[in-house]
Amino acid sequence: MNEVKGIRVWQGDITTLAVDAIVNAANSSLLGGGGVDGAIHRAAGPELTAFCAGLGGCPTGAAKITPGFRLPARHVIHTVGPVWRGGECGEAAALTDCYRNSLALAAAHALRSIAFPAISCGVYGFPPEAAARIAVESCRAALAGPGTIDEIVLAAFDQRMASLLSETLGQMV
Template structure:
């Protein structure tokens, strides 16, 4: 049985196999959560990202976790919010699903996911919470008993976002 948890905290401190980074498509980790991850995990994360070079919106790539407690960082490229008329919902869903599929392919047991696209990318938190949780629940329904993943955590930095996700659950 895959366990889903909503937690409030700093994702860079999560003790899981992989944390998900809300990345941009060029994998330049210069702001927001991405910058915090590189600051704490070390330049190796950026260097490995540079070797990958590019990740299209809705997809995810993986690097080592550097000095983080997590062994890996899965860099998911969510959408930039443009009013909802440019497939933002589908891209966000796909970014979460791609992250989970990558964790599954790598035989990981635990993953922690942030509120992708709700920071600098401006995606409305209420809308994002429903989409992110739907992508996770769909994955659980499809893969429960067929994956090494045992624990999926949604790690939210602030009280407001945490409460929005709890309500959406």
């Protein structure tokens, strides 16, 4: 769709991407749920849920890494996005933490490619325009600094989000 300096927008099922890591927009239990979280757990197989059961959950904004099991991605980085509560409860900072901590974890494991879904834009209700801006800004900042990551895929499940991400990426060149 659109690519700028190591970041590209792609529309489709994130569970099909053969990258070093896909990011799971998880709930705090890390045991699966709806949306992209459920899709990743189904595609990875029961081994992922069993592995996650031993991680003790994950707080909002933090990130944890697991093997990808049956996914084409070697790893899954689980992060818990914020629930939108009107924008005055630190939601933007928490979403920024999701991207920053996921990217830092990927770099700590010497990963070169990572794919993100639109974190918190589903049932958590984060406004897609603001989320797209945070995603692009966070990814650009990570690529500008030291590290091993050279490819970031912003994976959109539908055309609306893909267009929004592409537009935001184009505006921030």
